[in-house]
Amino acid sequence: MIRIEYTTQRLSLRFFMVMLVLFFVQTGLGLLLSAQHIDPTLLAGTLSFNVIRTQHLNLAIFWVLSGFIGTILFVGPLLSKRELAAPWLIKFLFYALLAVVVWNLATQMLAQKGIAGWWMGQPLLQEGLEYLEAGRIADVIILIGFAILCYVVLRTFPPLSQWNEIHWGLGLGVLALTAVWVFGMFFVERLDLQEYFRWYVVHYWVEGVWEVIHISLVGFLLVLMFKADVKSVGYAVFWGISLVWLSGLLGNAHHYFWIGTPEFWQFWGSLFSALEPLPLIFCFWHIYLDAHEDGKPISNMPAFAFLLGSVVLEQVGAGILGFTMTFALTNVWSHGTWVTASHAHLALFGTFGMLGLSAAYYAVPIMRGAEHFDQRAGKLAFWLVFTGMLGLGFAFAIGGTIQIFVYRTLGLDWFGGDVAPAMQITKIMVPIFGFVFAVGVCLLVFDLLTLGHRRSVVSNVPATMMAVSGAPTRWEYWLTGWETGLWLLAMWVFGGIITLGLLSFNLSTVQQGSSIFPYMMAGVGYPGLLLVTLFFVWRFLSSLEARSRASFLPLPAAVASPAGAA
């Protein structure tokens, strides 16, 4: 593990800590929401469902951004080989972030009383645009915050002529982050037009800018963790970014299907957002290639586990589940249902949240001088949040399938109490898996907040070297490229089954009231996809854990699989 090289890297620590606190609060609100789904009268009028849901979404954005800022501040000096520019501005940015989070949480409560703070044609306190609920005052402060981040990053980076692909990725990322935010900063009376601008912010963030920042940061974390070659990582980053924009810019049209825009968007949105998983394959393969560059033990397993979780859930939650519902013919059924919530949870927390947690597990021990920290809590926390989130994805997906059939196909009344009883079992599953997730969150928040401050296992031997001894099982043998390709293929096969299940809602037999086909496809597809994901990550991490065994033996060449299938 490297030691901290630049003093200003320490400024990232406060952002990581805020990230953890916001994550903790957001998880608590998520549990409350799942309880309100079971009992809609719970705290109604005090903490109403719609307002709490808004807080849950807004906090997700805030804590992910905190993680991004923390990670960028930590790796910035390492990328630039000099201290961060304008540390005082970074301190100001930190307090501005705290102020805007508190302000936003407070002003969203005004929605219960119908107060938006209209003045000069702008909603200054809160506005009802999903994901962009902050009022104009908060919008302006956020824009200033982004501008500060741009200034710090671009001033810290070396001259343009010395930039590699990771510099370009992060540089373009922070500039675009700021630029697209402007689209959400003015009120448009026509709702369909307003929706265009809303999606310019939301879609171009998550499927454009954030993805670019994500690819760049994953690339650089791999360089740090595995001493991977910046050139080869840069190659994957370059093509990843290119494909994100080749597919994602037109892919935004998958949000235009049902908001009163011209029909041609249904074709363009369907076709190009179907191409959006392509860049994610680069990330997936690169984490495999870099982790298998050599056979050395992983010195910081929690950091790597969360990084692997981020890339795998990006593939599964964003790529595959996104693909299943991105066609007009499947989206017409899935939009606005729990099926979308399944995709959203796995994609947003999985891709961006886990990246921040990975970076925190990498950076915090270095900044606190706890190089040989006890990794057991981190590893357990990873498995709890990972399985909890997969379980949540499953509950939302099955619940959403039932919801589509009962609500959209049979046309039963949402408010007449017909839909909720049909979804009851899955509504109970959500808080159960949510509880597993929350236990993991509590554990990792406690672990990271106190890491280096509490008594933990400290020895001259890295924690990974203290693994169980003994001969590795077949499950722990070296993971070949061929096998990795098969795991990926299996994920996509189940993704295909889910897609056909959603398409089947268009069949006349289903329209006439037969749920057999969509239920069967969802019943096979979702558990299959999520279990393959779970087992693949288990297999991947087991093979890495086995490296720390002194008695580790390679798979005999005679039975080794052919390598590097893509």
Add this chain to the structure above:
Amino acid sequence: MSTQRIIRLALSILASGASLALSWPYWRDFGYWGESHTMWLVYFAVGFALAVYVFSVFFNSLGTLFEHDALERGEQPDTKVSPSTGGTS
């Protein structure tokens, strides 16, 4: 054109064809077709060509990624405890 390029192009056409098929408003009784069928055909043609291009870019760059990896492994002394994982797509 090398065999590899032909295979990649064929895969791109196949994948774009599948994406196009899933984007086709057939199952909804063409309820969402625009008023001008000619324009729809233009969308399909242009969209299909663009999709083939994006897939080709993807296959070619992914292939190069694995070639890079194989080259790097070839340059390094073999310290690994397993067979090489490099290769081409």
